[in-house]
Amino acid sequence: MSSGDTKKWLPWLAVWIAVTAGALSFYQLSLLRNTMDRQAELSEWLGTLEKGEPKTTPPPTSPLPTPATSQPLATSQSSAESPTGTPSDGADPTPNLSPLVQLVVRPLRASLDTLEEELEEVAARLQSQYPSSADALHVVGMMKAQTRHYSDAQAMWQECIRLEPKQELHYINLASIAMEQGNYDLALNTLRQGVALGFDSFDMAHHLALALSNLGGFEEASDVLTESLKKHPEEGSHWLLLGQAQLELGKLAESEASFRKAKELGVETASLYVGLGNACLRQGKRGEAKEYLETYAELKKKDNLSGEERYQVLSDQEIKRTAKSIFTEAAAVYFRQKDTLESERLLLRCVAMEPESLSALRALADLYYQSKQLEEERVVRERIVSLGSEAFQDYLEMAKVYAALRDRRRAEATLKMAVSVFPQKIEPYAGLAEFLVEGNKLVEARWYAQKAIERVPSAEGFLFLASICDKLQDERGAAEARKYAKQLSSQQPDQR
Incomplete structure (x- = not known):
């Protein structure tokens, strides 16, 4: 290109650079404002959570308070609001905040x-x-x-x-x-x-x-x-x-x-x-x-260790196990003292040391549950289930999080996954039947209620099935279910 051609393009190049610089400045300013708005929103949100922190002492089975098993899987649609404050229509929600947690995938090395x-x-x-x-x-x-x-x-x-x-x-x-x-x-x-x-x-x-x-x-x-x-x-x-x-x-x-x-x-x-x-x-x-x-x-x-060495030497595995145990116990102390940030830091440290530790992940999920940090709890419970947990409660808790976030489709999918993982247990079928009743999916609810009864017949199970039949206006089915419920009740000893 000749020097004359270069001179022709220089003014346009200057204009292009100016426009680009202006656009970048505008983008940076917008990003800064969005960040400041998000931080203000987050501070207000965390302040609300701090005022509502529980004062209960955790049960001996877990370092941190755990979600109650009897908690309803989802609230009724009439009173439910989505995370954005608008009534839920059952569609997937758009959270007002992204999760403020990311979990380590590979264990971090520490001497x-x-x-x-x-x-x-x-x-x-x-x-x-x-x-x-x-x-x-x-x-x-x-x-x-x-x-x-x-x-x-x-x-x-x-x-x-x-x-x-x-x-x-x-x-x-x-x-x-x-x-x-x-x-x-x-x-x-x-x-x-x-x-x-x-x-x-x-x-x-x-x-x-x-x-x-x-x-x-x-x-x-x-x-x-x-x-x-x-x-x-x-x-x-x-x-x-x-x-x-x-x-x-x-x-x-x-x-x-x-x-x-x-x-x-x-x-x-x-x-x-x-x-x-x-x-x-x-x-x-x-x-x-x-x-x-x-x-x-x-x-x-x-x-392999002599008696003297046993009392002087700590292996890497021992110190790692000790650290995880002490950090978890310390996190429980800080939680009871209402320092949830330090409690969270210690539990995240446990996960960083051993990303596949179900006990550490459960403790972290329970912390987020008690702090009402639903998106963060969701991230952790998804990790627990992805690791192939063999505890039905883990799947139930994940479904509860989805339901609390008004994401009924994922909640239902999680319970169906639990059915596939625990095909002979009554709990996944019964839990899914109850959830489907709440969503007014009565035909599907009846099917899962019947499968639950096939595994463990009980008076309560037949009465639940009868209530579903009533809603479906299936008078014959309701009558049959109540008949079996009465028979089973007569066979059970008086608990009073």
């Missing part, structure tokens, strides 16, 4: 030292923020124990007992850590305090017998275990400990019987085989004794 430092930071923060909370100090104690800082763990559980003297777990944990350090006198005194307060669980009896045995109190240990086994006859560890006490007392036949009972209940440890071998040997059963002692030797060979 042992890095994770230990992170654990120490979490523990220090808990201790400084909530020095008068036994829940918080319990988590610190667990972290110290699992990272082999036993004296620190002992101090934490002593403080927990002072703050919350009626919690049995604190006495058991303090006794356990005392025995780990060889302080059996402290362990025994701690456990006797717990027994004096009326604690009589399996764990209390087991640790009491263990402390007594290590102090030579085999007779009392035997009595404690014999009494506890009346309430817990299927506890193999009780039988093992009883066999060891009886062996020390010279009750060889009783000892052998106790060891064999422990083995029958699934105990397969080196201590079982060495005890059983010695009981047989001292009774002259040399052939059996030889077999059991050889098994004992083989089990000992599988232990």
Whole structure:
């Protein structure tokens, strides 16, 4: 191109650059305004959530409060509003906010030292923020124990007992850590305090017998275990400990019987085989004794760490498991203290370390449920189901999220998937039938209700089927269903 041609194009090029720059500036300004509007909207939304946070204490089965199983799958269409504030017509909604969470797909690598430092930071923060909370100090104690800082763990559980003297777990944990350090006198005194307060669980009896045995109190240990086994006859560890006490007392036949009972209940440890071998040997059963002692030797060979190393070395797998456990427990503490952001951060950290951990994902989903963050809950529940969960409750909770978002089509599809995954369970069929009734899909609802009854006939199931038939004006079907419901009711014992 000649210099003359270039001069002709230069003015147009300048115009084009100016227009493009103006457009980009306008786009950036619009993007900035949209971002600011979104942030303002989000701040207002989060403020509303903070005011409505629950104050309930989570049940022992989950670190965080879980959705109630009896919660309706979907609200009635007459009072329902879509997330945008307009009445729902059953169509897929357009959420007013995109999910504020993205889940890691592949586990992130972290060195042992890095994770230990992170654990120490979490523990220090808990201790400084909530020095008068036994829940918080319990988590610190667990972290110290699992990272082999036993004296620190002992101090934490002593403080927990002072703050919350009626919690049995604190006495058991303090006794356990005392025995780990060889302080059996402290362990025994701690456990006797717990027994004096009326604690009589399996764990209390087991640790009491263990402390007594290590102090030579085999007779009392035997009595404690014999009494506890009346309430817990299927506890193999009780039988093992009883066999060891009886062996020390010279009750060889009783000892052998106790060891064999422990083995029958699934105990397969080196201590079982060495005890059983010695009981047989001292009774002259040399052939059996030889077999059991050889098994004992083989089990000992599988232990690659020496006793000294076991108490000094933490493997990457152990520290990772400890971190996940402590982060989850700490998240529960922060949730109860209404710091949902820190609770969310810790649970997301668990997922980052192990993206396929169903327990961590469920805890995170439950946090979003309690915080009423439906889109975030949806993302997590979808991940749970995509991992092939074998728990029907996971599918039900995902369907509930879709229903709460007024996305009835996906809710129905999720329940149908549950039917395909659990073809012999009654719950998916019954749940889908109820959902279809709410959506006025009565013919389909009747079909699934019938399938539920085929799997587990019940008076309640037939009455539900009768109610569907009534809505379909199927008088004959309703009458038949009520007849079977009456028959089943007469066969059931009076529960009053």
